[in-house]
Amino acid sequence: MRTSLTKAELTRYTTAQLNHLFPDNKLVDLNGHVALVTEALDRLEFCFKHCTLKHYFNGEEVIFNHLHSDHYVMYLWYLANSLWRKEANANLCNKLYYLNKTLHGLDCMYNTQMPDIxxxxxxxxxxxxxxxxxxxxxxxxxxxxxxxxxxxxxxxxxxxxxxxxxxxxxxxxxxxxxxxxxxxxxxxxxxxxxxxxxxxxxxxxxxxxxxxxxxxxxxxxxx
Structure with missing residues (x-):
């Protein structure tokens, strides 16, 4: 998958967004959940690989751009859902849900049973x-x-x-x-x-x- 940020950069980027939006003295660090960031990106890649849109899948590789809001909204939901399924970390999941709602206007809880594609x-x-x-x-x-x-x-x-x-x-x-x-x-x-x-x-x-x-x-x- 071709990404606009490396996985490490994306992890830091989302962490910074969460801590900026929620300055509640309960800092989060997605570096402690790298396996689930990887899982979210893998799920995103599987989904986008079925897409006809060239800025999602160009026929050879999946494309993920953190500055394309329709890409990023999907990534945040997959990340929150993966965290919920594997860790049930309510504090971090709620912040990811709220971040997605703030950035994109999407109201879809992390424990909603969305499909793979x-x-x-x-x-x-x-x-x-x-x-x-x-x-x-x-x-x-x-x-x-x-x-x-x-x-x-x-x-x-x-x-x-x-x-x-x-x-x-x-x-x-x-x-x-x-x-x-x-x-x-x-x-x-x-x-x-x-x-x-x-x-x-x-x-x-x-x-x-x-x-x-x-x-x-x-x-x-x-x-």
């Missing part, structure tokens, strides 16, 4: 609750995935949620479903290979689709 774009204002996600999930800005009476949506592979769309409550969302901008799905199931969009009158329309928005971002078939 997913992408977040322009994610300011996006809230991803503890739903069931699957590989090749894509979310853009202003997206909400939330619960109704404690029940969250369940998604199959290749679900894409575009700008300011939402999934709320007891929804079973099939494979290769695309939810268009400003379309709100509340406790409604959606069949495989469907695009959902909001009409000019505000009605939500469900239309079969041979292609999916998510597939445009991934270099393997979503099956």
């Amino acid at each position: 997913f992408l977040l774009f322009h994610c300011s204002g996006t809230m991803l609750g503890k739903a069931t996600y699957a590989d090749f999930f894509v979310a853009l800005q202003g997206v909400t995935v939330g619960s109704q009476k404690g029940v969250y949506p369940v998604m199959d592979k290749g679900v894409s949620l575009t700008a300011h769309s939402s999934l709320i409550g007891n929804c079973k969302i099939g494979k290769n479903v695309s939810v268009s901008a400003y379309t709100n799905i509340f406790e409604t199931d959606i069949a495989n290979n469907t695009v959902a969009y909001r009409s000019k009158t505000g009605e939500v329309i469900f239309k079969p689709s041979a292609t999916s928005y998510a597939q445009t971002f991934f270099n393997v078939p979503i099956e």
